[in-house]
Amino acid sequence: MQTAFSPADASLQAHIAAEAIDPRVEALVTELIGRIADKWTMVVLDVLAEHGEMRFTRLGELVEGVSQKMLTxxxxxxxxxGLVTRTVHPVVPPRVEYKLTELGLGLSEAFCGVWIWAAQHREQVxxxxxTFDQRVAEQQK
Amino acid sequence: MQTAFSPADASLQAHIAAEAIDPRVEALVTELIGRIADKWTMVVLDVLAEHGEMRFTRLGELVEGVSQKMLTxxxxxxxxxGLVTRTVHPVVPPRVEYKLTELGLGLSEAFCGVWIWAAQHREQVxxxxxTFDQRVAEQQK
DNA sequence: TGCTATACGTACCAAAAGGAGAGTGTCAAC
DNA sequence: GTTGACACTCTCCTTTTGGTACGTATAGCA
Structure with missing residues (x-):
């Protein structure tokens, strides 16, 4: 066994100082973020935050490159x-509306900082x- | 072809209003975030932001559950x-130090909002x- | 009697992610 | 002489991800 180094931990304690330092909090938070921060969730969150309630097909148009399977x-x-509500109108060609909940809206605001950072530092990255690729290429010569 | 809905787009324009509305900006930002927001990068960012400069093995201990392969x-x-610097000290048992750059530090700050959101809303999620799982289970009965 | 639109579900398959475990090079300590 | 520390690297293998394509139900329309 070389995977999973020893469990010495207790990191992140300073992060939300007044909040609980629950041993499982970090694991749960990490899992939550890991789940939320995939490519499509973020983009859907963003589109929904900007356009409000929207139907499936329209969402698929705005979230460029997504397949129906992945969008579903x-x-x-x-x-x-609990990030979106799904409202089904039982009409003839089915009509389903998706909308952010308060929770989803809050998350999208929290993510806003990351979007801004990415836009501002894109060129630096x-x-x-x-530079890195060049250095690697030269070392291999 | 049913994948990749029509390219109607132009979303996100309001996001960073004064900034460029470059057609490729969104794609690049999305890619950047997609790359950055994987499980390990985030955690490493966090650990490094809190503990400063650190060696490989120590990092592996603090980033719980990571394999050496993934850490590398x-x-x-x-x-x-450009998020971390890697300093190799050419000594007998190799000694390599990792440290966040300004860029990395900035990103970790931008992510801070998401960490806080996740910690605060964990229970709601x-x-x-x-509730969702229960509803699904009942529908299948 | 087809044809279309909508919002999926599903089967199949290729690619990528990622874990386990062993190997590497070097020098110092025992 | 062998062991151990460190920071990897490599191979093998399983799991996950995600794309393509097709199926489905229903009703209005031509």
């Missing part, structure tokens, strides 16, 4: 996590990548 | 993206999941 899966997951 | 890969990627 992502929306189900978000519904399960790209430059760093070029 | 994650760190290489972060180095490539768990409750939503239980």
């Amino acid at each position: 899966k992502t929306l189900r997951q978000m519904e399960r996590d 790209e430059h760093a990548r070029q | 890969k994650t760190l290489r990627q972060m180095e490539r993206d 768990e409750h939503a999941r239980q």
Whole structure:
């Protein structure tokens, strides 16, 4: 066994100082973030935050590149996590509306900081990548 | 072809209003976030932000559950993206120190909001999941 | 009698992620 | 002479992810 280094832990304690330092909190938070921070969830969150209530097909148009399968899966997951509500109108061609809950809206606001950071530092990251790749290429010569 | 809905887009324009509305910006930002927001990168970012400079093995201890393979890969990627610096001391048992750059530090701060949100709303999410699962189970009866 | 639209569900399959475990090189300590 | 520390690297193998394509129900329309 070389995987999973020793369980010495207790990190992150300073993070939310007044909040609980529950031993399982970090694991749960990590899992939550891991689940939320996949590509599609983030984009759907973003589109929904900007356009409000929306139907399935329209969402699929705005979330560029997503397949129907993934959109369905992502929306189900978000519904399960309480981030969106799914309203089915029992009409002839089915009509389903998706909308962010308060919880989802709050998350999208929390993520806003990351979006802004990414937009502002995009060039720096790209430059760093070029430099790194160049260095690696030279070492291999 | 049913995948990838029509390319009607132009979303997110309001996001960083004054900033460029470059057609490729969104794609690049999305890719950047997608890369950054994987499980290990986030945790490494967090641990490094709290403990400062650190060696490989120690990092592996604090990032609970990570395998050496994944830790190496994650760190290489972060180095490539300019988030960490890797300092090799050419001594007998190798000694390598990892440290966040300004860029990495900035990102960890941007992510802080998400951490806080996750910690604060963990119970709500768990409750939503239980409700959802129950509803699904009842529908299948 | 088809045809279309909507919001999926499902079967199949390829690619990627990621864990387990062993190997590597070097030098110092026992 | 062998063991151990460190920071990996490599191979093998399983699991997960995600894309493609097709199926489905219903009713209005031509």
